[in-house]
Amino acid sequence: FMLTQPHSVSESPGKTVIISCTRSSGGIGSNFVQWYQQRPGRAPTPLIYEHVHRPSGVPDRFSASIDRSSGSASLTISGLQAEDEADYYCQSHDGSSWVFGGGTKLTVL
């Protein structure tokens, strides 16, 4: 299966942005979706696990959900800050393969 993300999104500081992740087959709820943030020149860092949960230390400005009817997962970032400018990746696992979405570049205007 594949995970498709928008190539880029942009929004102003203080606003809210939503990044989608659409699964090509098998249903978005079939396997858990995770989200990662990657700042330029750095390794990815985890943001969300098992669709909606934040690891310790991740601000509650970051939230996520899934919509089984549309086959998509979404990452919501509220109260945008300049430091949120980064690439964001969704990821899932079907039991034998791990798949990443193509990544979404977030620009904070």
Add this chain to the structure above:
Amino acid sequence: QLLLQESGPGLVKPSETLSLTCFVSGGSINSPFDFWAWIRQSPGKGLEWITTVSYDGTTYFNPSLKSRVTISADTSNTHFSLELRSVTNADTSVYYCAKYRANIHLFDSWGQGIPVTVSS
């Protein structure tokens, strides 16, 4: 705190074998909930999962790379390794090692990444 550190050559010639090692400190690679993985990122591109080894030695491979990849874990010395054979320019990437925490389905620890260039 768990730390992962990749080690290996920064330059490999086409058709040769790329060998990388990930040294794990601050913890053990024997935990039954932890899997160990290699992930790469070509210049300007997204993340690509390569391979994973579980605590019991079960291995998993990206189908597109399976024929050229070996992963192994040395539990006594707390490191795991990647071999990628017959490399081409397309294998030029930053290679990351990562820990997959299976009970929460998350790559929760990552190395800083090691850039590898394939060039003659």
